[in-house]
Amino acid sequence: MRMRAVWRLWSPGRGSRSVGDSARRRINASCPRAAYLGLLAGMALKPVLGKLGSKRVVLASASPRRQEILCSVGLRFEVVPSWFKETLEKSSFATPYKYAIETAKQKALEVANRMHVKHLRTPDIVIGADTIVTVDEHILEKPIDKQDAYRMLSRLSGKEHSVFTGVAIVHCNSKDNRLETEVTDFYEETKVKFADLSEELLWEYIHSGEPMDKAGGYGIQALGGMLVEYVHGDFLNVVGFPLNHFCKKLVELYYPPPKHTIHHIKHDSIPSVETFENLSDEENDSSSPLQYKGAIKLDRSKTHSSGGVCSPGSSNIIKPNCMMPVENQNGVMENPDKFPSKILELLDGFRASKALFVASKLKVFDLLKNKGVLQAVDVANTINSSVCGTERLLDACAALGLLEKTLQGYSNSDSANIYLASDSEDSLHGYIIHSDDHLWPLFTHLESAVKEGTMQNYRAFGKKSENLFQDSYYQSMEVKQRFMAAMHSIAKLTAKDVATAFDLSQFRSACDLGGCTGALANELVQKYPNLKVTVFDLPEVIANVSHFQPVRQHTAPVTFTSGDFFKDNFPEADLYILSRILHDWTDEKIHMLLSKISAACKPGCGLLLSEVVLDDEKKNRSTALLQSLNMLVQTEGKERSGSEYQSLLEHHGFTNVKIILTGNLLDAIFCTKC
Numbered sequence: 010m011r012m013r014a015v016w017r018l019w020s021p022g023r024g025s026r027s028v029g030d031s032a033r034r035r036i037n038a039s040c041p042r043a044a045y046l047g048l049l050a051g052m053a054l055k056p057v058l059g060k061l062g063s064k065r066v067v068l069a070s071a072s073p074r075r076q077e078i079l080c081s082v083g084l085r086f087e088v089v090p091s092w093f094k095e096t097l098e099k100s101s102f103a104t105p106y107k108y109a110i111e112t113a114k115q116k117a118l119e120v121a122n123r124m125h126v127k128h129l130r131t132p133d134i135v136i137g138a139d140t141i142v143t144v145d146e147h148i149l150e151k152p153i154d155k156q157d158a159y160r161m162l163s164r165l166s167g168k169e170h171s172v173f174t175g176v177a178i179v180h181c182n183s184k185d186n187r188l189e190t191e192v193t194d195f196y197e198e199t200k201v202k203f204a205d206l207s208e209e210l211l212w213e214y215i216h217s218g219e220p221m222d223k224a225g226g227y228g229i230q231a232l233g234g235m236l237v238e239y240v241h242g243d244f245l246n247v248v249g250f251p252l253n254h255f256c257k258k259l260v261e262l263y264y265p266p267p268k269h270t271i272h273h274i275k276h277d278s279i280p281s282v283e284t285f286e287n288l289s290d291e292e293n294d295s296s297s298p299l300q301y302k303g304a305i306k307l308d309r310s311k312t313h314s315s316g317g318v319c320s321p322g323s324s325n326i327i328k329p330n331c332m333m334p335v336e337n338q339n340g341v342m343e344n345p346d347k348f349p350s351k352i353l354e355l356l357d358g359f360r361a362s363k364a365l366f367v368a369s370k371l372k373v374f375d376l377l378k379n380k381g382v383l384q385a386v387d388v389a390n391t392i393n394s395s396v397c398g399t400e401r402l403l404d405a406c407a408a409l410g411l412l413e414k415t416l417q418g419y420s421n422s423d424s425a426n427i428y429l430a431s432d433s434e435d436s437l438h439g440y441i442i443h444s445d446d447h448l449w450p451l452f453t454h455l456e457s458a459v460k461e462g463t464m465q466n467y468r469a470f471g472k473k474s475e476n477l478f479q480d481s482y483y484q485s486m487e488v489k490q491r492f493m494a495a496m497h498s499i500a501k502l503t504a505k506d507v508a509t510a511f512d513l514s515q516f517r518s519a520c521d522l523g524g525c526t527g528a529l530a531n532e533l534v535q536k537y538p539n540l541k542v543t544v545f546d547l548p549e550v551i552a553n554v555s556h557f558q559p560v561r562q563h564t565a566p567v568t569f570t571s572g573d574f575f576k577d578n579f580p581e582a583d584l585y586i587l588s589r590i591l592h593d594w595t596d597e598k599i600h601m602l603l604s605k606i607s608a609a610c611k612p613g614c615g616l617l618l619s620e621v622v623l624d625d626e627k628k629n630r631s632t633a634l635l636q637s638l639n640m641l642v643q644t645e646g647k648e649r650s651g652s653e654y655q656s657l658l659e660h661h662g663f664t665n666v667k668i669i670l671t672g673n674l675l676d677a678i679f680c681t682k683c
């Protein structure tokens with residue numbers, strides 16, 4: 010079989026299926042037990058999701074496979090790739106899985122610490138994982154180059170090997186500003202047997218590029234599946250995350266089984282599932298969309314009934330339509346879980362956004378920051394609103410985790426004090442108001458934007474946008490200040506991660522083109538005191554930057570110069586910066602701008618971009634992809650993938666393009682002029 014023919018079927022962008030789909034399809038076709046386990050995992054996770062719903066869960070992994078596996082069961086999490094280098098001394102571990110567990114643990118702890126220290130955002134749970142392949146007592150990780158991939162794959166040819174994934178679940182707690190962690194870890198082993206691989210097949214596979222970011226140099230979920238004769242164990246474990254074992258661990262952690270309630274459901278090809286009844290909502294977690302009050306017990310005699318009801322408040326209720334597996338007429342367990350929680354959550358999304366917008370606009374978070382705890386009636390009187398409406402808004406905000414509600418009244422959550430109060434240093438208030446006043450009207454015309462493929466400024470605001478910034482953002486003082494405040498909020502939130510993503514210490518002068526209020530520039534001079542930074546932006550912007558400047562800064566001040574980077578000459582510098590600029594424009598305009606920058610750069614000069622970087626297949630980072638829709642409704646630009654940026658940059662003589670996914674809202678790209 011020729012690889013290329015198959016590649017066409019599976020390659021992204023040609024209607025290929027996701028890893029999750031392909032993985033699931035394989036499971037179903039070849040391994041009924043694994044298929045069942047897949048379903049079990051999905052079901053088992055749902056009630057646990059209620060537990061995790063109110064928690065900040067972080068996946069400390071850059072692996073798109075892991076993200077997809079966890080996404081596919083509806084877990085909500087942030088992705089913050091770990092910076093931990095996988096360099097532990099292998100020989101110091103008694104077994105390979107201990108090595109994988111320790112690496113997973115270190116990956117997760119690194120992220121927990123970094124988030125705690127750098128972002129003041131202590132997560133509740135950080136998940137780390139590490140996948141290794143072992144053959145003939147050797148541990149194989151990701152190949153460093155094609156030769157290395159060749160060595161690995163020829164070692165695996167014709168043999169059975171083991172794939173171990175170590176997983177660490179780190180629970181975090183911030184006490185007196187110190188991070189406390191509690192680690193739960195486990196591993197899963199899957200045996201995989203490779204067919205005999207001919208040299209030709211082997212090299213063709215290596216040249217497909219697939220082996221490079223995968224342990225053992227193969228991806229079982231894609232082309233690499235053709236090399237495999239059999240799999241014993243959890244398929245998803247090979248793909249990078251043992252979902253089933255993970256779910257069981259969560260159940261163990263959150264629903265420790267009271268011994269007397271354990272029922273075993275047995276079936277020939279199906280494992281006992283003592284976890285199910287413990288997944289009922291005895292603890293009554295209000296954050297779960299699948300929330301039903303009262304203890305719900307599994308009554309096997311009734312699981313055949315077709316019309317099980319889930320009603321709140323009653324005990325001894327069977328809910329086969331909600332979470333539990335039921336046996337069909339043939340005695341085979343089926344997943345009856347048709348509850349569309351993910352879809353319902355999306356459906357609700359706009360209501361939650363609007364509640365946040367309105368509470369921000371009415372300055373609820375400012376009021377509660379100043380006053381501490383208030384009853385709804387006091388809030389209503391102060392913000393000049395009805396008591397019944399205010400109470401519902403406050404209750405919704407409390408349920409969304411923005412406020413806390415006690416008998417004494419409502420108060421801000423910690424994150425509301427940090428991010429929602431308009432006067433706090435890291436406030437997102439500006440961006441929230443911009444989202445309500447500007448993006449919301451634009452998004453109501455998303456359908457037209459999709460049909461026409463163009464921005465919707467005219468429909469939303471009755472203004473033609475021949476010159477995007479002049480016409481849309483700088484037409485009135487009020488809109489301009491709102492827009493600048495919005496950009497400032499995001500720049501402040503991301504500046505530290507962008508400024509520290511690369512070592513820029515060799516540069517003496519920098520020019521931030523379109524640098525707006527100078528938030529990134531001010532961060533750069535803090536980090537590099539010898540760097541002189543100039544912000545170059547339109548005169549309308551520069552005229553308004555003064556009240557965004559830091560009050561106490563012990564470094565040389567940032568300089569501001571006005572001009573239009575498309576038309577005017579910009580200041581000389583050995584480092585140019587474009588933060589959230591390229592995404593506003595078409596490729597044509599980007600070429601124009603990059604060619605101007607390239608002409609201004611001497612060899613060795615640097616160019617730092619900060620943008621949302623899409624994954625190459627444009628399917629994994631939903632926040633980034635939604636941001637691309639955001640660009641569609643309001644600009645002629647779009648978000649781009651790493652390779653798209655790379656080819657734009659290389660076209661203008663910039664080389665050594667490096668990309669860092671910061672885990673924050675903006676990523677960082679750095680390259681130098683050759």
Ligand SMILES: Cc1cn([C@H]2C[C@H](O)[C@@H](COP(=O)(O)OP(=O)(O)OP(=O)(O)O)O2)c(=O)[nH]c1=O
Nearest residue numbers: 070071072139140223224227228229247248249
């Ligand atoms: C064996 C095998 C591995 N893999 C992948 C899973 C992991 O992503 C990768 C193993 O490398 P890891 O170091 O475990 O993970 P990673 O570097 O991709 O991500 P991070 O360290 O940020 O968590 O190999 C497959 O996708 N398919 C396979 O068949």
